[in-house]
Amino acid sequence: MTAHPIGSTTEPSVPAMNGQEFADATEAIVTNIxxxxEGKTAIVRLALSxxxxxxxxxxEDVPGVGKTMLAKAMATSIDCTVRRIQFTPDLLPSDVTGVSVFxxxxxEFSFKPGAVFANIVVGDEINRASPKTQSALLECMEERQVTVDGRTYPLSTPFMVMATQNPIEMEGTYPLPEAQRDRFTARVAIGYPDARAELAMLxxxxxxxxxxxxxxxxxxxxxxxMIGLVRSVHVADTIKEYAVALVTATRQAPDLRLGASPRAGLQLLRTARAVAAFDGRDFVLPDDLQALAVxxxxxxVISTSDAQLARRTTDAIIADIVHRLPVNASRGRDRR
Structure with a gap:
């Protein structure tokens, strides 16, 4: 397969960023969003991380709490290419990835890029599209490229898919398969605002x-x-061991019939690096992993039938694993 220069996997050379510049940029983005x-600073910080x-x-949350608005606000706050895909039952895979047109x-056939060729792709109500269309995102999200008619087209950096879905309404929806869910680094629920934030919203x-x-x-x-600075955040061996222990514990938990994948551990560490940078640190702490575990x-992960009958959510099961799993006494401070 040959690569075509629709996007570019080669990152342009950019000057390194220092901690103060990083702090100023993150503060500007969070404040803008x-x-x-209103009143969802932790969710906004996690989304940026x-x-x-x-x-x-x-x-993933109930209607009317601002799922799509969060995604649109994040995309609007960054001066880059943004595309929105409204997932519907009649959406085709070629609408997402693109198609070769004669x-x-x-x-000759020329490639017409689909909506996924953008820095930030906002997928609204992703579970309303058919499984065939949902699967069009698998290669994009994991390998940051699109293959159409035997040709591979790289996607630009940064590249992020922000998808929303309503977990309550099941009529006319197609649940995301495990392969798709595993490609999402994190899942957040915005939740209802408190009274003061809701009044400010009005x-x-x-x-x-x-x-x-x-x-x-x-x-x-x-x-x-900013991504370059996050990549440089140090992760001590003890922190890596703790991350592996967390992921392994999910595979051994009696309430889970499917544990977390190796990809989950990798993305846990990557996100922990971003959280550490947010806090002005150049190293990761066990506290970062604990805060991000859920x-x-x-x-x-998938809970067992007994756990489902007992109404134990996967959030509660993961939180219990974090609570019970001992943390190395070094606390990750052997930085170098």
């Missing part, structure tokens, strides 16, 4: 849509520099 998402960890985010003038959103006034605060070059691992 919070202009439209997933982007900087070069991962993908699944936003050119009458040249008598004031801000009552007369106009604040999304109309939202403007980018950083560009794609800045995001690539959003990164819970959507990848």
């Amino acid at each position: 919070e202009r439209v998402i 997933v982007l900087l960890a070069e991962g993908h985010l699944l936003i 050119n009458q003038d040249t008598h 004031d801000a959103h009552g007369a106009s849509n604040p999304m109309e006034d939202l403007r980018p605060v950083v560009d794609d070059s800045t995001i690539r520099r 959003p990164v691992l819970a959507h990848r």
Whole structure:
């Protein structure tokens, strides 16, 4: 298979970013998003951490809590290419990845890129598309490339899929297969705002849509520099061992019939690096892994029938594993 230069997997050379620049950029993005998402700082920080960890985010919650608005606000805050895909039962895989079209003038086939050729792809109500269309994202999300008619087209950096879905309504939906869920770095639920945040939302959103006034605060070059800094965050051997222990514990838990994959452990560490950078550290702590265990691992595992009958959620099971698993006494401070 040959590569075609629709996107580029070769990252442009950009100057390194220092800690203060990183802090300023993250603060600007979070503040900008919070202009439209009230009282959800932790969720916004996690969403940005997933982007900087070069991962993908699944936003799963009931209707009306701001799932799509969070995805759109994140995309709007960064001056890069953004495409939105409204997943519907009649959406075709070629609408996502692209299609080869015969050119009458040249008598050759030319590739017409699909909606996935963007830095940030917002997939709205992803579980409403057929499994065939959902599977079109598998290669894109894992390998950051698209293969059509035997040719491979690389995707640009940064690349992130932010998908939303409603876990309550099952009519006319197709549950995401495990292979698809495992490609999402983290799953978040926004939840209802508290009374003060909801009152502020009524004031801000009552007369106009604040999304109309939202403007980018950083560009794609800045995001690539931020990703470079996150990659440089140190992970001690003891932290890696703790991450492996967490993932292994999910495979041995009596309440789970399917544990977390090796990919889960890798993405847990990547996201932990981003969280550490957010906190101004150049090394990862066990606390980072513990805080991320539920959003990164819970959507990848499957509980047993007995656990489901007992109404034990995978979130609760993962939280219990984190609580019971001992942490190495070094606490990850043997930085070098």
